[in-house]
Amino acid sequence: MGAFTGLNISSSGLSAERLRMDTISSNIANADTTRTETGEPYRRKIAVFQENLDRELNSVTGQYETKLKGVKAVQIVNDNSSLRQVYDPSNPDANAEGYVSMPNVNILNEMADLISSTRAYEANVSAINAQKSMFSSALQIGR
Amino acid sequence: MTVNNISGQQITYDLIKKSLDASSTRADVISNNIANINTAGYKRRYVTFEDTLKQSLDNITMKKDNSLHMDDGNSFGAISVKEDSSSSMKVDGNNVDIDSEMANQAQNTLMYQALTSQASSRISMRRYVITGGGN
Numbered sequence: 001m002g003a004f005t006g007l008n009i010s011s012s013g014l015s016a017e018r019l020r021m022d023t024i025s026s027n028i029a030n031a032d033t034t035r036t037e038t039g040e041p042y043r044r045k046i047a048v049f050q051e052n053l054d055r056e057l058n059s060v061t062g063q064y065e066t067k068l069k070g071v072k073a074v075q076i077v078n079d080n081s082s083l084r085q086v087y088d089p090s091n092p093d094a095n096a097e098g099y100v101s102m103p104n105v106n107i108l109n110e111m112a113d114l115i116s117s118t119r120a121y122e123a124n125v126s127a128i129n130a131q132k133s134m135f136s137s138a139l140q141i142g143r
Numbered sequence: 144m145t146v147n148n149i150s151g152q153q154i155t156y157d158l159i160k161k162s163l164d165a166s167s168t169r170a171d172v173i174s175n176n177i178a179n180i181n182t183a184g185y186k187r188r189y190v191t192f193e194d195t196l197k198q199s200l201d202n203i204t205m206k207k208d209n210s211l212h213m214d215d216g217n218s219f220g221a222i223s224v225k226e227d228s229s230s231s232m233k234v235d236g237n238n239v240d241i242d243s244e245m246a247n248q249a250q251n252t253l254m255y256q257a258l259t260s261q262a263s264s265r266i267s268m269r270r271y272v273i274t275g276g277g278n
Binding site for chain 1: 163166167170171172173174175177178179180181183185188224241244245248249251252255256260262263266267
């Protein structure tokens with residue numbers, strides 16, 4: 001395990017949380033978007049994370065070991081729950097009955113997710129700071 | 144100072160080094176837990192060292208009369224990463240508790256700093272003896 005493994009793990013957490021924040025921002029920005037490239041209303045996007053593992057040969061024991069490498073974003077999926085139906089006959093995207101299909105984005109949920117993502121980001125930053133103070137105290141050995 | 148004293152001090156010094164290793168691994172594992180706080184189905188990991196250390200100090204270890212001879216490699220307990228698959232706090236199956244991880248991180252950093260200052264004071268004691276009390 002390299003000296004800066006912990007820092008790399010925490011920075012993978014930082015970029016994953018940033019991607020989650022970008023996804024949430026996109027959801028909030030498109031909360032009322034009734035048209036996309038496919039002609040469908042916007043659907044809520046979810047970032048899917050996966051733990052990042054690596055198998056490595058130990059030079060001492062000669063056995064394969066699982067190395068922790070943090071987190072990685074595997075894909076961004078659409079939330080396929082039902083779309084909101086709003087009665088607005090004057091809207092150009094209204095159907096024959098006068099209903100408009102609005103995105104399945106709930107602003108309150110998105111704000112709560114945004115706060116959780118911000119806190120997770122801060123937790124990763126403080127993990128980096130803890131690692132940094134460990135390195136600087138290791139550099140003081142023998143002084 | 145007899146030969147026995149030197150090897151006794153060496154054991155303490157090796158123990159400090161091994162504990163530093165354990166502490167460093169623990170910092171990596173805690174970072175990994177924090178990085179995966181939003182990963183669905185992730186189970187938190189933890190490092191075991193101190194409990195195996197107690198067992199291995201009670202056990203009889205292989206005696207060596209030469210530092211180049213091989214030992215069993217685990218005379219101070221093995222540092223191993225284990226998975227805690229017990230409980231889950233959230234609906235997505237993730238069982239990372241951010242509060243306990245942050246507390247463990249703080250505790251681990253203090254432990255690491257205590258060990259580095261121990262190693263430092265041992266080195267400076269030896270330097271003091273080598274230089275005969277002067278600088």
